[in-house]
Each structure stands twice: as C-alpha cells, then as structure tokens.
Amino acid sequence: MIEFSRKIFSVPEQYQASGFEYPGVKALFYEGMPYNGRRTRIFAWYGVPDNVKGKVPAMMLVHGGGGTAFPDWVRLWNSRGYAALAMDTCGGVPAWFNSVYCRNPWPRHDHSGPLGWGFDKSSFSPELPPEEQWPYHAVSSVVLGHSLLRSFPEVDPARIGITGISWGGYLTCMAAGVDKRFAFAAPVYGCGFLGGASVGLANEYRTVKDNKRFERWLSMWDPSHYLPNAKMPVLWVNGTNDFAFPMDSMQDSYRLTKKRFLAVRVRMPHAHGGAGENPEEILLMADHVCKGGESPSSFKSQGMKQGAAWAKYKSPRPVKNAELNFTRALGHWTDRTWNTVPAVMNDGLVSATLPKGTTVYYFNIFDECGRVASSEHVCLGG
Structure with a gap:
C-alpha cells in the first residue's frame, strides 16, 4: 500500500484546453502530479445541467482501458440533473477518428503523465519509484479532479459520487479508499484481488521470470489494500462471466466494504458506452445518496x-x-x-x-x- 501526497486534496490549478469542443460541455486541463521531474496536466470535460438553480450534485466519471475522457458520458449525467467531470487518466486527449470509442493510441499532449493501463507493457514498471508509476498518477488524477469539482460554485461538495468502467472501476476502488470525501462509489467490472487465477489481466507477467515483479506491483497497487478505507456506500456492478474481473475477486473485494450493494447480471457485456456507462442501478444509487431518493434493494x-x-x-x-x-x-x-x-x-x-x-x-x-x-x-x- 502506497501513501499518496496530500497535495491531491487541494484544488489544482486550471488551464484552458483550446481546440476541443463538444456541445454543452467545457474542455479544460488541470494540474497533475510531477512526473520525471516535470509538471503534468490532465485533460477533462466538464458539464452542468441546463438551467442550474442553486448547488447541484455531481459525478466523477472514470474511463477504462482503451478509453479517454468521454463528453457524451458527461452530458448523460447532466441530463439527470448532475454536474459531471470526466478526465483522461493516461496522459491523452480525445480525438475522434472513427467513433468516440475507437481504440488507442489517443494523442498525447505536451504535459502528459505516464501511459496506462495497469498491466500494459508501456506502463507496467513496478521497479520504478511509486511516484513514477501509472497507478499513482491515475489515482491522483481522479482525486485531483474531485478536488477541482468540489471547488466549483454550482456544485454541492457533499453530494459527489464516482463511477468508473473496467480499469476505471479499478481506479474507482482505489480512489474510494484514498479519498473519503466521495458520497458513494460505483465501480463497474473493476475490483481488487487481481492476483486471482481467473483474472484475465497480466497473464504475460504470471511467469517464473516476472512473478516477483507482478507480486511487487500487487503489493503496491491492488485495490484490496485500499478498499477497507472506503466507508461510503459502494455499488458493485458486474457480470457472471467478466473476462477481466471475475466473480471470486469481486466477492473478495466487496466483502471489504461494509455499505455494499450488488448488481450482478448473467453474462453482462464488458464495454464502454451503454453497457458500462448506463446501468440504471447507478442512477438509482446516485439519486438515493445525493437527492434523498429511495434506496436500492439489497x-x-x-x-x-x-x-x-x-x-x-x-x-x-x-x-x-x-x-x-x-x-x-x-x-x-x-x-x-x-x-x-x-x-x-x-x-x-x-x-x-x-x-x-x-x-x-x-x-x-x-x-x-x-x-x-x-x-x-x-x-x-x-
């Protein structure tokens, strides 16, 4: 388990993001953590509901592998009465070639941090100092984004939730344990106990040659070390046959959280878009915690x-x-x-x-x- 800098709980400096446009949302950069001795910036989309009156609840939206900050995801939550901020966790910026969900590589900018994802060959580097590794920067980018979101005058800082998809679900688990300010968390697919035999990740590192490196990575970055600190309600969304985050690892993870709700569908597809962004159970949880609505069943x-x-x-x-x-x-x-x-x-x-x-x-x-x-x-x- 790694101790994160207290700087992530302070409001980061904000910068313009010229050339990025999407109807109804604003593009911006905010200050990230230093990487290889230089300053970094994180790209994000931010949007608020139409005709805002008073302070509104808000959502942090964390993309998964192959993704970036998605503006339509922000607008989805805006249409529900929530402000929302979606950030890129891998030093990239969105550029739409074939579709908004096209695969890597996303263009990088002049102030990028490390590449993702957790077990990608370009980012799996457990021998480096923790502060130079992708999970440290990715989690920090989420918490810094939360600190920024809380500072906006139209946002109620006591009513901010977080959801993330796949690797974004992994980061949601991490952030929920690092940042106790979140009102609730809803990881989709992502969980801890990534050393499990059925976890469909890091297979190239489960060898005699690389096992010590893999174990070192797990000792620093597995969410199981952080989830016991997550005191907020947590909604776990997954499917029975997920290739990356299997049911046994998910169960070991959710048992570390006391206020838990489960939504496990048979053969739930694994994807960005509607599959991962729009399970109705997440909105139900958000409206319960942030708007005083009915509780999810349990x-x-x-x-x-x-x-x-x-x-x-x-x-x-x-x-x-x-x-x-x-x-x-x-x-x-x-x-x-x-x-x-x-x-x-x-x-x-x-x-x-x-x-x-x-x-x-x-x-x-x-x-x-x-x-x-x-x-x-x-x-x-x-």
Whole structure:
C-alpha cells in the first residue's frame, strides 16, 4: 500500500484546453502530479445541467482501458440533473477518428503523465519509484479532479459520487479508499484481488521470470489494500462471466466494504458506452445518496436448508420477479455456463430448490423498472 501526497486534496490549478469542443460541455486541463521531474496536466470535460438553480450534485466519471475522457458520458449525467467531470487518466486527449470509442493510441499532449493501463507493457514498471508509476498518477488524477469539482460554485461538495468502467472501476476502488470525501462509489467490472487465477489481466507477467515483479506491483497497487478505507456506500456492478474481473475477486473485494450493494447480471457485456456507462442501478444509487431518493434493494441474509437456497431482501419498492442463477461448471469463471430459473417470493424472502449438480448460485430480484439487486454468490464445490 502506497501513501499518496496530500497535495491531491487541494484544488489544482486550471488551464484552458483550446481546440476541443463538444456541445454543452467545457474542455479544460488541470494540474497533475510531477512526473520525471516535470509538471503534468490532465485533460477533462466538464458539464452542468441546463438551467442550474442553486448547488447541484455531481459525478466523477472514470474511463477504462482503451478509453479517454468521454463528453457524451458527461452530458448523460447532466441530463439527470448532475454536474459531471470526466478526465483522461493516461496522459491523452480525445480525438475522434472513427467513433468516440475507437481504440488507442489517443494523442498525447505536451504535459502528459505516464501511459496506462495497469498491466500494459508501456506502463507496467513496478521497479520504478511509486511516484513514477501509472497507478499513482491515475489515482491522483481522479482525486485531483474531485478536488477541482468540489471547488466549483454550482456544485454541492457533499453530494459527489464516482463511477468508473473496467480499469476505471479499478481506479474507482482505489480512489474510494484514498479519498473519503466521495458520497458513494460505483465501480463497474473493476475490483481488487487481481492476483486471482481467473483474472484475465497480466497473464504475460504470471511467469517464473516476472512473478516477483507482478507480486511487487500487487503489493503496491491492488485495490484490496485500499478498499477497507472506503466507508461510503459502494455499488458493485458486474457480470457472471467478466473476462477481466471475475466473480471470486469481486466477492473478495466487496466483502471489504461494509455499505455494499450488488448488481450482478448473467453474462453482462464488458464495454464502454451503454453497457458500462448506463446501468440504471447507478442512477438509482446516485439519486438515493445525493437527492434523498429511495434506496436500492439489497439482500440482508441468505442460507440453505434441505437442498433449497433462500435469501432475505429489503426493498422500498415492489419486487416484480426473482430468479435463481446457477452453474454446474467448475474452473475458470469466464468459461462457466450459467442458467436461470424462477425463484419463489414470499414477504421479503426468495427461495428455490437447487438444481442437481449446482456448484455456484446466487439470487437476483428485479423491480418494475428492471433494476437488479443481487445476493452474494455461494460456492458449493463439485
């Protein structure tokens, strides 16, 4: 675990970002942490809701691998009544060639910090001082962006949440443990315990040759070291077969946070765009924490009895249907086939007979809008 500079909690200097335009949002640079003895700047898009009156809640938006700061993501949250800031965490700037979600390389600017992503060959350098490595700068860029966002007169600093996708979810986990000022966090896909056997990252470093380097990286930058410090509510959004962040690593991660909510869909796709940016459960959490809306549904306890599984849930709104998701497979989490059968609902309790050969199961409940709440998954072996 690494101690971050206290400077990230101060308002960074802001600079113009000429030549970047998108309807309804403002492009800017803000001061980053020093890199290789020189000053750095971080690119960001910032937007506010139309016709702002008084102080508004806000969101920090953290892109994933292959991404950059996305202005349409900012506008999505503006349309919901939130100010929003999306920053580039890898020293790049957006330039639209084929689409806003085209792959690397994003153009770099004169004040760039280190390249990302965490296990990319250009950024995996655990032998360097921590202050010269990508995770240090990426987390710092998020927290500095939060410090800047809190300083804007139209933003209520007590009502700022954070969400991030994939590597951005990883950074969200890190930032939630480093920066206690966030009102809530919603990592999508990303989690800790990245040394797990099913984690689809860093495979080139899981060798006898590079294992010590990999372990050193994990000792500094795995979110498991930081998540116990995350005291705010955390919504964990993921799918059963995620190639990068599997269910076992996610479970070990969310169990480090006390105020947790789970939204785990069967075979949820892994992507920027609607898949990662727009799960309705994130808006529900944001409106609950930042606007005093209804709480997301959640499970409070679960167990088994005589071949049947049960779980108790709490929901402030009617639950439309419930399901038992199960697999009979073993091995790599990404490769497991999942099946779904209806579950019985009875006054805050869901239950179902476990199909023969079940190795892992969990429950999902859905409200009238299709928003999901998940129980923890249970491993039965085989």
